[in-house]
Amino acid sequence: MTSDSFARSHQHPGLEQVALNTCCLFLATCTYWLLFLILLFFSINSQAQDSAWFDVKPGSHYQTRFLLTNDIPSDQQSTLRELLQKHLSIHEAMQNPRMNESEWRRLVQKTPQEIADLLATEGYFKTKTTVYQPATQLAEFHLTLPQQAKVNKVNVAITGEIQLAEHQSTLEAAQKSWPLPVNSRFTQQAWSSAKRELLATLLRAEFPNAKITRSQALVNPQTQAVFIQLAVDSGPAVRFGQVRIHGLQHYKESMVRPLNTLKTGAPYRQADLLTLQNSFMSSGKFRSVDVTARTESLNADQTADIDVTVNELEQNTVRIGVGASTNTGARIVFNYTDRNLFDRGLLWDSSLRLEQRLQAATSNITFLTDEKGFRDSIQNSVIRTDLEGQTTTALQNGVRRYWGQPNLFEQYVGANLLYEFLTVDGEESQFNKAATLAYGLNMRRLDHPLAPTKGWILNTQFQLAPLDKLSDGRFLQSQARLQAFYPLTQSTQWLGRIEVGAVTGARSVPATYLFRAGGDQSVRGYAFQSLGVKEADAIVGGRVLLTGSTEIVQWLTSSWGAAMFVDFGNAANSWKDYDPVLGYGLGARWRSPIGPVGVDIAHGQETGEYRLHFNLGVNF
Incomplete structure (x- = not known):
């Protein structure tokens, strides 16, 4: 390098400085934009996390807004939202038209602690809440929830x-x-x-x-x-002591003492106390029964005495009722009850029933439960029906003995004498008679006695006519009915039913012991007892029966639901001739205080007709 060139390089120092300044400016600009983008990212992310959760604005003045700064499961969000909406003091006060600015500010400052206390009940301890007020009458609460405990x-x-x-x-x-x-x-x-x-x-x-x-x-x-x-x-193991009965006015204690189902010295069980209460209530003599165990003051042998306090029903009552059913039409019923017949504690229940297609007079005398747990009854009735071209008048007199628990496992034996007058359109009138012996078994396993959602009911019955001299012929009628209830989900329920029956023996069997199908509790979509054997211009009973049903109920609220069902079945003279028909449709369900109520519209596939059906209660 020459001296001239060296001199020229020292004469222009500004070129290097410009280059250096340019590099610094470029780096500063890049850093600025990088920081801007980072801040923008966190701002967007923060806004996404602090998204509005829900608002409460009952009127036109004050409003609360809740935001979550972190994510929680959606099912928990709905639970916590309902908790805050219902139980925060500020939300209750917002509905008061006298709310003022001073009270509003006080409640806004108080709310974060209430939020922490409420969410702690759901396992979110030490929730952090930040309060913002974008406007005077708007309070925003930004919640940061910890992990659920x-x-x-x-x-x-x-x-x-x-x-x-x-x-x-x-x-x-x-x-x-x-x-x-x-x-x-x-x-x-x-x-x-x-x-x-x-x-x-x-x-x-x-x-x-x-x-x-x-x-x-x-x-x-x-x-x-x-x-x-x-x-x-656990404390001491307790056994049952003495049972004391209080509140009797018209009955001697010796009459109702057999209703006691507890054994002195047996292990204490709450379920046994309920059985004792049901035993007294099922006698039909008491309005209420209160059972109390003296478990806080045990005897020296660690037994607890039991107090049964009863409130008696009126000795004599008369009732008149009116109504209608899709099976037998409009009705009026007269009922007379004597709960202390002959001053012996006998329960006499008699009624006169007048319906469009059925008329009946009945009398039932029930004895008090004896020392061995047996309950005896005497039954008398006259029943006239006019259905599908067949008119039947049946006079029956019978006796029965029951034992077991009515709501769990109950059996009975009985004897009955039947006289029957039968008229079929297009044929001559007939007179039939039969003396029968009966055995029945009833079992129930239900989660609720009036409106079951889970469980089953089994009813079986056998009636035998063993003597030709007292009957038109020897025969055996067998019949069984099974109902089932099962919850598919918390709001969806399945119901099923199947019923089967058969008559074997003599050909001349009274119509009362033969089978027909159709109606509310049988095959919906067909008229009451309209399914059977065609004879002349009428439908008569058959010797075999098989019906069934499957139903899905979707509960829309705690009391109201919609149902979809399919029924099948028929009655015939033999299984070879058996030809089931279908009925299906939709319905509405209501859980009323006295039991389930159902209204159905069913289509009978065989007839092509639509029919309305109405049900009250569970058919036991």
Whole structure:
């Protein structure tokens, strides 16, 4: 390099400075835009997370808005939203037209603590709430929820006499009943329910004085892990003592004493107390029955005396009722009841029933339960029906003996004498008679006596005419009916029914013991007892019967539901001639205070007709 060139390079220092400044400006610009993009990303992300959850604006003045800054499961969102909407003080006050600005500000400041307290009941401990007020009458609450608490460890100790070997099964049942195991979600409702269920297992058994001596749920705020400690003292094992009856006015205690189903010295069971109450109520003599066990003041031998307090019904009652059914038409019913016939404690129930297609006069005398648990009755009736071209007048006199529990497992035997006058359109009138012996079995396993959702009912009956001299011929009638109820989901229920019957023996069997089908409790879509054997201008009974039904009920609310069903069945003279028909349709269901009510529109496939059917209660 020459000296001239060296000199020229020192004469222009601004060129290098410009280049350096340009590089710095470029780097600064890039850094600025990078920071801008990062801030924009977090801003968008924050806005996405702080999205509006729900608003409450009952009027035109004040409004609350809730936003979540983190994600929680959708099912939990709906639960928490309902909790905050219903139970925050600010929402109740917003509906008050006298709300003022001062009270509004006070409630806004108070709300974050209420939110934390409410969400803690659902297992969200230490919820953080930030309050914003974009406008004077608008309050925004930004919620940051922790992870929902879960059970990490469970220590349940049950002490007392339940530790003895003879109570081992009860102890194991109580331990297995604990419904809040490790890794389950912890909520206040689940925690309270778990304690109640464990304690109820002991209270229902022979430990009515069981109590919780220690109850603690420790929450780790960092991990949201819950440590459960529970101690239960079973107390002494209790047995039944003496049963004392109070409130009798018209009956001697010796009359109703056989209604007692408890045995002195037997292990205490809550279910046995309910059986005792049902025994008194089913006698038909009492308006109410209250059963109380003196478990807090045990006798020296650790037995608890039982107090039965009764409220008697009126001795004599007269009732008149009117109504209608899609089976037998409009009706009027006269009923007379004497609950202390001949001052012997006999229950006499008599009625006169007048309907368009059925008229009946009935009398039923029921004896009090005896020392062996038998319940006897005398039944007399005259029933006239006019259906599908056949007119039948049946005079019956019979006796029956029942035993067992009416709502669980009941049996009966009986004898009956029937005289029947039969007229079929296009044929001569007939006179039939039959003396029969009967056996029946009724079983029920239902979760509710009036409106069951799960369980089954089985009714069977056998009637035998063994003597030719007292009957037009020897025969055996067999009949069985099974109903089932099952919940498919929490709001969807399935109902099923099947009924089968057969008559074997003599050809000349009274029409009363033959089978016909059709109607509300049979095959819907067909008239009452319109399915059977064609004879002359009428439909008469057949010797075999098979009907069935399947139904789905979707409950739209706690009381109202919609139903879809398919029925099938028929009656015939033999299984070879049996030809089932179909009926199907839609209906509405209502859970009324006196039992389920159903209204159906059914289509009979064989006739092509639509029919309206109405049902009240469960047909037992």
